[in-house]
Amino acid sequence: MVVEEKRVQQKGLSDLPEVHGDIVLRFAPNPSGPLHIGHARAAILNNEYVKKYGGKLILRIEDTDPRRVDPDAYQMIDEDMEWMGIKIDQKVIQSDRLHIYYEYAEKLIILGGAYMCTCEGGEFKKLKDQSEACPCRDLNVEDNLKRWENMENMSEGEAVLRVKTDIGHKNPAIRDYAAMRVVDAEHPRTGKKYKIYPMMNFSVTVDDHLLGVTHVLRGKDHLANSEKQKYIYEYFRWDVPVFIHYGRLKMEDIALSTSKAREGIKKGLYSGWDDPRLGTIRAIAKRGIRKEALYELMNEIGVKIADSTVSWKKIYGLNRSILEKAANRYFFIWNPEEVKIEDIPDSVKGIIERPLHPDFLDRGYRKIPFNGEVCLVKEDIKENKVLRLMDAVNMVFKGRKAIFHSLSFEEAKEAGAQIIQWIPKDDNLKAEVVMPDASIVDGLVEPFCINLKVGDIVQLERFGFARLDEIRDDKLIFYFAHK
RNA sequence: GCUCCGGUGGUGUAGUCCGGCCAAUCAUUUCGGCCUUUCGAGCCGAAGACUCGGGUUCGAAUCCCGGCCGGAGCACCA
Known part of the structure; x- marks a missing residue:
């Protein structure tokens, strides 16, 4: 007999779909600066779900674009996580794992799921936009492997590894996207040791699978990426995790991106990453906002896909009810x-x-x-x-x-x-x-x-x-x- | 422009899948009042919403179509 479940007031987070036993979630920031309020949402929600269902929380540092890595960010992220009181069960740094991505890239080529494309970028886009394959798409596995092995000797922009999707896909963004590329820049952690770097869609997919991630919580800006990644799962016949996309979190009065904040700090406009005008976790902490207020806020907003606008008033109200007793x-x-x-x-x-x-x-x-x-x-x-x-x-x-x-x-x-x-x-x-x-x-x-x-x-x-x-x-x- | 997604009071949420119990939940906000050696907290009261237009139906916030508005993605960033 099924009990009528409607009209039952749901408190807190909505249920996660398809939970079978322990869950594995990951929080995967890009180390381009300290964590901000948007990261806090991802980190806190992942943390809350792991607490709710039991399982494991992984922190994965996605530093596969050497040019967009702030060397200080690794430590700042750890500090911010600690301030938020989030205990992780495992930490991986993608720049430690490049050999793994190489290995799977080769496997994908052998499976016929990827090809080495030497077309000029603009040229490829032109073809792609008309649903036309570029000449490289028809290369056989042997030729692709040869090119792949030679990629080490190529310079930036000369070649990329592409995942073969559906060149006629109605969304042009999905068509044959890049998985590996050459970057001729020094990486803060590995220096000049590597020059072939995976694109986010490739490394994320390989890692999510290898780490046993069951549910992926991410912003809706990754909607197309989720779809792209499914092609890789299919080629390898891996189980696809449950993707959950949440909407944008707009903070009133804070339009500052990490890059703009960095610029402002450099110019002396802001006192540092913890300047009270910035939306970083450390700025919020410095101002006496308690992590509990952030937890309540994120729990209330949840994971719905529609955007939400959060006002300072809202945060103040939550914080005040904590501080009123504490202060x-x-x-x-x-x-x-x-x-x-x-x-x-x-x-x-x-x-x-x-x-x-x-x-x-x-x-x-x-x-x-x-x-x-x-x-x-x-x-x-x-x-x-x-x-x-x-x-x-x-x-x-x-x-x-x-x-x-x-x-x-x-x-x-x-x-x-x-x-x-x-x-x-x-x-x-x-x-x-x-x-x-x-x-x-x-x-x-x-x-x-x-x-x-x-x-x-x-x-x-x-x-x-x-x-x-x-x-x-x-x-x-x-x-x-x-x- | 193309592809996809969304739209519940000022704000955030519940309800939407499986139409009726919804003249719509809870919180915050705002405004009154009470109380109080803080203009804080607390208590009481009030204000305030289903984006619009059609359709299906006995019945629509909920299903369908269209408009409007908003968002995301669209070369080798995550």
């Missing part, structure tokens, strides 16, 4: 204005205690000395308006003078006072907050912040959440997360 509170005074309150009763002078977190009193209290001389946020100062300095006194500005008004919170409420933060005039720490647009807000924080450690994420009351990034010359450098 302790501190006073930050930007645009500080020194104020001496007159007629303060001696009884209130001393150490004021205020909870690190209003909902978790067991975390303890900050201690702030109060003697009537304070710094306030300039914008908070208004004539004739009663202000309550949190947990201290009520006061009012009359003319140029700051005068004591009353003591209790009740009196502040009666007077309709605004409740504001403050710090002692003579006992404070210098601070600056780097905002998401890289502008800097200068100010002072309360002395208790001396206990903070780099990496701590706090809420600066009435200002927002921020992460302590660095302590430089007794100055605390925060990065702003969000309100």
Whole structure:
């Protein structure tokens, strides 16, 4: 008897089709820079599915285009993976495996599935676009092997190995695509040792098969590639993994590609790969966005093929619900204005205690000395308006003078006072907050912040959440997360 | 231009395969209110969507056709 499954609210990720026992997934970035939010989606989704079904997650570094490899990227990718808390079961680097691709290329030639094409690129395209085969297509296996063995001696552009698909395929992109090519450039890892490099469609297919990948999660920009790759699976009679394509993830305000970001860094426009304006994982981390927020976001977006646009607001909302509980509170005074309150009763002078977190009193209290001389946020100062300095006194500005008004919170409420933060005039720490647009807000924080450690994420009351990034010359450098 | 794919409130999602339980889910957002020694959090309330036009059907977000809009791919990048 089949139970009615409709109308059952699905929580989280949709089911993966065709799961039989353990699954094997891979995350396969190109090492052209650090990971960005788009990579995070692929990495996190793969990770989540492996956790859900059990199996194995492989990290595969696709560095088969020597010109597009950033030597630093290998390490940056590892760091970013670690920050995301993704544990991989196996790591392979494609530039270690070139001999494997050579071996399978030769096999494919013998199977009649590939041929060595020496046509000029433009010429080939012209023929291909009219569904016409080029002369090389009819070469026999022996001639192809001869050419293949000679490929080592050829220079860039002289020859490619093509997978024989269907020259009449209605999608021109599928017709006889390249599998191997000559590259005359130094590879950051292997130097000049090799000059024949596989094209992505070839190395990916060989690796996915050899590594036992069961499901391939990739962006829909690979739709045509999946179809191309099926030809190779067929020639070798390999099982085809389940291909799942997801749509583009657009981030509002971040149109920056890795290459544009690199340019900007080089020109000094950005401070580095972790500049708060960039969409890299490290920039997001620096700003105090927690990985859990990213996980929730990616789980919610899932793997559907339609594009989605993610706003910072969305990420902030997710992050806020995490930080709200986690972050302790501190006073930050930007645009500080020194104020001496007159007629303060001696009884209130001393150490004021205020909870690190209003909902978790067991975390303890900050201690702030109060003697009537304070710094306030300039914008908070208004004539004739009663202000309550949190947990201290009520006061009012009359003319140029700051005068004591009353003591209790009740009196502040009666007077309709605004409740504001403050710090002692003579006992404070210098601070600056780097905002998401890289502008800097200068100010002072309360002395208790001396206990903070780099990496701590706090809420600066009435200002927002921020992460302590660095302590430089007794100055605390925060990065702003969000309100 | 050719090939392929998609379109549910501002945003993200569920539902679409197998039409009725959908005057459409949940979240976020926005706006009110309450509460509160943060303009935060919490609580209450409100706003807001099936791209359009035909067709099939007793019945369409769901199936079919067309338009519109959007996206992806289209020499040796992944």
